[in-house]
Amino acid sequence: MSEERRIEIHVPALARVEGEGALNLVIEDGRIAELKLRIYEPPRLFEKLLEGRGYHEVADLVARICGICPVAYQMSAVQALEAILGLDPGPWVRAMRRVFYCGEWIESHSLHIHLLAAPDFFGCDNVTELAKRYPNEVRRGLRLQALGNDLIRLFGARSVHPVGARVGGFYHAPSMNEVVTLREKLRAALPEALALLQWTASLSLPASEQPFTSVALRHADEYPLNEGRIVSSRGLDIASEEYEQHFVEQQVPHSTALHSLLDGAPYLVGPLARINLNFERLPKEVQAALRATGITWPSANMYHSIVARAAEIYYALGEAVRLLENYSLPAAPYVEATARAGVGVGASEAPRGLLWHRYELDPAGQVVSARIVPPTSQNQARIEADLHAALMSWGFAHSDEVLRARSEQIIRNYDPCISCATHFLDLRVQRR
Amino acid sequence: MARVVIAGLGSPHGDDQVGWWVAQRLAASRRVSSSGGRIEVVISREPSSDLMPCLLSAETLILVDACMAHGVPGVVSRWWGLPAAQAGARWVSSHGATMPTLVNLAAALRGSLPGLIVYGIEIGAVCQGETTLSVPVCMAAQRVQDWIGSELYFLAS
Numbered sequence: 001m002s003e004e005r006r007i008e009i010h011v012p013a014l015a016r017v018e019g020e021g022a023l024n025l026v027i028e029d030g031r032i033a034e035l036k037l038r039i040y041e042p043p044r045l046f047e048k049l050l051e052g053r054g055y056h057e058v059a060d061l062v063a064r065i066c067g068i069c070p071v072a073y074q075m076s077a078v079q080a081l082e083a084i085l086g087l088d089p090g091p092w093v094r095a096m097r098r099v100f101y102c103g104e105w106i107e108s109h110s111l112h113i114h115l116l117a118a119p120d121f122f123g124c125d126n127v128t129e130l131a132k133r134y135p136n137e138v139r140r141g142l143r144l145q146a147l148g149n150d151l152i153r154l155f156g157a158r159s160v161h162p163v164g165a166r167v168g169g170f171y172h173a174p175s176m177n178e179v180v181t182l183r184e185k186l187r188a189a190l191p192e193a194l195a196l197l198q199w200t201a202s203l204s205l206p207a208s209e210q211p212f213t214s215v216a217l218r219h220a221d222e223y224p225l226n227e228g229r230i231v232s233s234r235g236l237d238i239a240s241e242e243y244e245q246h247f248v249e250q251q252v253p254h255s256t257a258l259h260s261l262l263d264g265a266p267y268l269v270g271p272l273a274r275i276n277l278n279f280e281r282l283p284k285e286v287q288a289a290l291r292a293t294g295i296t297w298p299s300a301n302m303y304h305s306i307v308a309r310a311a312e313i314y315y316a317l318g319e320a321v322r323l324l325e326n327y328s329l330p331a332a333p334y335v336e337a338t339a340r341a342g343v344g345v346g347a348s349e350a351p352r353g354l355l356w357h358r359y360e361l362d363p364a365g366q367v368v369s370a371r372i373v374p375p376t377s378q379n380q381a382r383i384e385a386d387l388h389a390a391l392m393s394w395g396f397a398h399s400d401e402v403l404r405a406r407s408e409q410i411i412r413n414y415d416p417c418i419s420c421a422t423h424f425l426d427l428r429v430q431r432r
Numbered sequence: 433m434a435r436v437v438i439a440g441l442g443s444p445h446g447d448d449q450v451g452w453w454v455a456q457r458l459a460a461s462r463r464v465s466s467s468g469g470r471i472e473v474v475i476s477r478e479p480s481s482d483l484m485p486c487l488l489s490a491e492t493l494i495l496v497d498a499c500m501a502h503g504v505p506g507v508v509s510r511w512w513g514l515p516a517a518q519a520g521a522r523w524v525s526s527h528g529a530t531m532p533t534l535v536n537l538a539a540a541l542r543g544s545l546p547g548l549i550v551y552g553i554e555i556g557a558v559c560q561g562e563t564t565l566s567v568p569v570c571m572a573a574q575r576v577q578d579w580i581g582s583e584l585y586f587l588a589s
Contacts, residue, residue, distance in 0.1 A: 128533070131540035139541055142484060149481045160478050 007396060009404050019418025023407055024254075025387075027396050035391075037384050037411065039255040039418050050370040055081050055167055055339065055361055062357075062372070063161045066417060068111065071104040071152060072350030073372075074165040075226055076357040079346030081167050084361050085337045092330045093169040094226075095323045096155060100165070101225045101348070102316035102323075103151025106144060107159065108351035109271070109309040109316075112415045113200065114141030117306050120409040121203045137199060140192050144313060147189055150182055151320060169334030176329060183324040186317050193314040194289055200310040201293035205303040210389050212300065212382060213262060214273035217349050223281040223315060224274065226348050231277055232262065233298070240347035243356050249373065257418070259381045260373060266381035269353025270414065271308035272299060286315045302386055302413045309415075339365025350375050352415050376416045383414050436588045437490040438464075438580060439474040439483060441497040446562030447505070447555035447569045451476075451496040454551075454577050463584050470588045480534075487538035492547035492587050494580060495531075498569075499552035506568030507554040508576055514539075514548055549583070551576050 007027040013020065019039075026034035046065055050058060062077045063070035075097060082089065114137075115127045124130045131138040149159035154174045156162020164170050215236070217228030231237045238246060249258040261267075276298035279287065290297055290311050295304055341363040347356045353375030360368040387410050394406065440455025442448050452475050458464055459473035472490075476482040486493050499509065514535050531550075539545040553572050565573060 126533075128536045128540045131537055135541045138537075139488075146481060146485075149478070158477060159481060 007400060007403065009400055009407065011404055011408060019416075021411075021416065021418045023387075023411065025391075025403070025407060030396060032388055032392065035384055035388050036254040037380060037387070039257045039380070043256045047370040047372055050359075050367045053367050055085070055337070055359075055365040055367070058359070058367065058370075059165050059167065060163055063163070063165075065372070065374075067160050068108050068417060069104055069350050069352065070161050071101055071156070071165070072348055072355050073357075074162070075101060075348045076346040076350075076355045076372075077359070078165060078167050079226065079348065080344040080357045080359050081346075081361070082337070083344030083346065084342035084359065085167065085340060085344075085365075087168055087335060087337050089169045089335050092328075093334065096170065096173075096333075097165075098225050099320045099323050100152065100155045100170075102320040103148045103154070103159075105148070105225075105316040105351050106313050106320075107148025107152060108415075109313050110141050110145035110148060112351075113196070113306055113309055113313075114138055114145070116415065117412050118200075118203075120405075120412060121205070121306075137196075140196060144189060144192060144196065147186060147317070150185070154178060154182055166334055168337050169332075171333065173330055173333040176327065179324055179327045183321055183327070186324075187321050190314070190317055190321070193310070193317050197289050197293070197307065197310040197314050200307045201295065203306065205301070205306070207301065208303060208390050208393070209300040210302070210386060212385075213265065213267040214276040214298070215262060215267045215269050215354060215378070216274040216277045217347060217354065218277055219281065221281070223278055223319070224349050228347075230347060230354065232267065233273075233276060236262070240345050240356065243345065243347065243373075244358075247356075247373070247378075249377065255380065257377050257380060258373075260378040261381060266385045267378065268302075268382050269375045269378045270305065271312050271351075271353075272302065272305040273353060274349060275299075275308045275311060282311070282315055283318060286311055286318070289314060302410070305413050305415075337365075339363065352376060352417055353378060374417070376414075376418060379414045379416065383411055383416065386410055386413075435470045435491045436494065436584060437472045437474060437486040437492070438494045438496070439476045439479075439486060441476045441479055441495060443558075444563075445560050446558045446564070447566055448498050448558045450498050450553050450555065450565060450569050450573050453565060453570075453573050454496045454580070457577050458580060461581065463581055467584075467588055471584060479531075483531075483534060484538065487534060487546055488542055490546060492549065494549045494551070494583070496551045496553070496576060496580070498555040498558075500555060501552070503554040504568075505554055505556045505566060506572040508572050509550075509552040509554070510579075511550040511552070512548070514545060547587075551580070 009025040011023040022038040024036045058077050059074045062073040065073050119126055119130045122130055152159040152162055155170055156164040164172055214233040217224035218231040219228035229237055230240055247260055247262055249260050252259050279297050341361055343360045345358045355375055356373040358371040362368050387407055390410055438455055438458055440451035442451035455473050455475050464471045474482055555569055
């Protein structure tokens with residue numbers, strides 16, 4: 001097979017990713033002439049839909065952005081709104097929000113590992129084929145995913161687009177009996193999560209190191225979920241209020257999602273970036289399990305993201321158990337807010353990475369403007385850079401089918417959630 | 433897990449609640465309450481998480497759901513087995529986890545295809561906030577309730 005041939009690979013609909021995207025790849029004379037991760041899912045205009053809505057409606061509305069990571073949208077939103085309203089929900093709400101978020105990490109990561117990513121490593125087209133060869137592993141993944149759903153349901157009343165979160169806390173506090181029952185199920189699943197971590201590390205993961213900038217929240221003494229400063233592997237260390245001074249979103253013609261750049265360059269958000277920047281914030285047993293994989297952390301190999309996801313499932317189970325250990329019913333599961341005008345930001349760690357929100361409220365507490373920067377927007381430029389470097393390094397002496405499969409696998413390493421990312425519409429009006 | 437699981441799918445809105453309506457009445461029926469646990473009824477609010485445990489362990493899963501296949505509201509379709517369900521219904525899912533996908537995954541995990549019976553009740557437009565079934569859909573729901581009651585005699589006896 002000649003390196004000089006012209007290869008055109010068009011993947012019209014990427015499989016096993018959330019939402020609708022495509023890949024255009026043109027190779028000429030052994031060089032990549034065109035590489036575009038096309039996101040063509042129609043814009044969803046959520047920021048515009050929020051304008052004019054009361055602050056108390058925002059958490060339920062933004063949950064509709066994603067069926068996989070609705071908790072993340074709710075948590076970043078309430079954090080930003082509470083900053084405007086001058087609200088401190090107190091330690092019970094803070095801890096239970098963390099538990100709520102753990103549920104989403106467990107659910108989303110389990111889904112991605114087993115239903116979306118793992119088939120790639122066994123040459124399977126889908127999870128059904130994988131289940132025929134590894135039924136026990138897939139069953140374990142489904143059990144873990146169900147536990148994540150249970151945890152979201154505990155506070156959110158339902159696991160898809162939950163309705164339990166509100167500005168100031170939760171509408172409802174689960175009963176002691178519900179908490180104890182679920183807590184013991186979570187505790188019993190810890191060995192399964194550890195086994196999953198070991199299993200992902202045993203996969204045949206390609207060696208594909210690339211220099212990239214990791215970006216994540218970093219908290220003074222805990223692994224980041226709902227709070228922290230925004231830091232990078234290149235020394236950035238800012239408050240979430242300073243985000244817009246360093247990160248720039250720009251339109252690209254081939255995508256309905258904006259590309260984010262940090263100081264003009266692509267960067268990575270998500271589980272691998274989080275672990276790269278927060279390894280020592282993990283509990284000792286998770287650190288030990290990660291060291292035992294033989295992988296050097298921090299890692300510059302995106303294929304290690306599947307191991308990072310499994311590690312975060314293990315972490316999130318243990319964290320939820322720890323936080324529910326001394327659960328008590330609060331006098332009230334929320335604090336009341338009083339409307340007032342202002343601007344506030346919120347940043348949290350969605351399963352796929354940093355999720356940044358900014359809201360402006362008027363004196364009646366209605367949304368004047370909203371800005372939402374989801375993790376997949378932030379990873380888009382990095383995905384294209386990764387594809388470019390990885391394919392150039394791997395070479396093109398492969399069949400088109402093999403190149404296509406490899407490209408899709410690289411994209412899936414990022415667990416892109418395209419539906420979340422499509423907030424942008426390039427609307428041009430000509431008036432004559 | 434029971435030998436037969438009846439799952440009503442839907443939402444709280446208007447005719448879209450017809451699957452829940454049928455399931456709730458079957459759950460209260462004597463045939464189910466006296467089955468000694470051989471028949472279980474699930475009100476499915478989140479099919480992606482509710483249905484997999486049923487598919488993994490039940491001998492037969494009976495699904496009841498509203499459908500929109502350009503027919504007259506109140507028309508009932510019954511599909512049996514996965515191929516028939518695939519041919520007769522266009523399952524829609526935002527993330528690719530359609531009912532045939534779930535059934536195939538369950539079959540791979542348990543080593544055999546679970547029995548699957550799907551009742552689709554044709555509905556018209558659904559308005560959010562409507563709390564009752566329309567007359568033709570309500571009549572169809574009563575018929576489906578009776579038919580499933582008869583099927584249970586053979587499936588779970």
